[in-house]
Amino acid sequence: MKKKNIITLVVIVAIGVALIFGTVFVKLQNKNVSDEYHVIELLSEIKAYTSEVTIKIINDKETNVYEGTQKYVKDVGYKLDLNDERTFIFKGNDIEVKDNNSERQYTLEKDFDEVFKYGFIGEYIGLIYTNEELKFQKEILNDKEYFVITTLIPGSNNNLYEGSMYYDIAEYKPSKIIIYDNKHNERIIYNYKNFNWTDKESDMSIDF
Secondary structure (H helix, E strand, O other), X not given: OHHHHHHHHHHHHHHHHHHHHHHHHHHHHHHHHXXXXXXXXXXXXXXXXXXXXXXXXXXXXXXXXXXXXXXXXXXXXXXXXXXXXXXXXXXXXXXXXEEOOOOEEEEEEHHHOOOOHHHOHHHHHHHHHHOOOEEEEEEEEOOEEEEEEEEEOOOOOOOOOEEEEEEEOOOOEEEEEEEEOOOOOEEEEEEEEEEEEEOOHHHOOOOO
């Protein structure tokens, strides 16, 4: 009788262990999907950030490269200081531009710019939330692992058809965004360096 009870106990324990490992295995199998959506959620909750940025614009005749600094404050706006001494401030539907050499200032409609705005993380996340066609994948570049989040870019410009954000899994921050044309040729590449989150948006100035 005692032997029978021991056997029964062993069977119950074995079943319990199997159920636990089965549950863990299912969670691990689903981990990638939840992680990718968690990245989107994390980025959408950014209050502010600063980053150095290199912007490479590729067309059929030449490649132009710009370097500068981005500042972003959620629900306020974002600012791009280019090293060629031009400054762009994006607020609402307007872009304020200043030539720091001549002190000339002027205002453009936000839709006028199709080059610099998609390099801001908040702008790209806005594309993700308004687009139902998203692609997720993992990619390893130079021994580093990235989540790649790809979305279509609205509009009729075939040169700016689709974008892919590379999120550095180990560093917990965006590494670059690539904009492709409708033939999947690279057209704009935004590379980020010294990307820093901050909750102190009151310390960030989005003004000239």
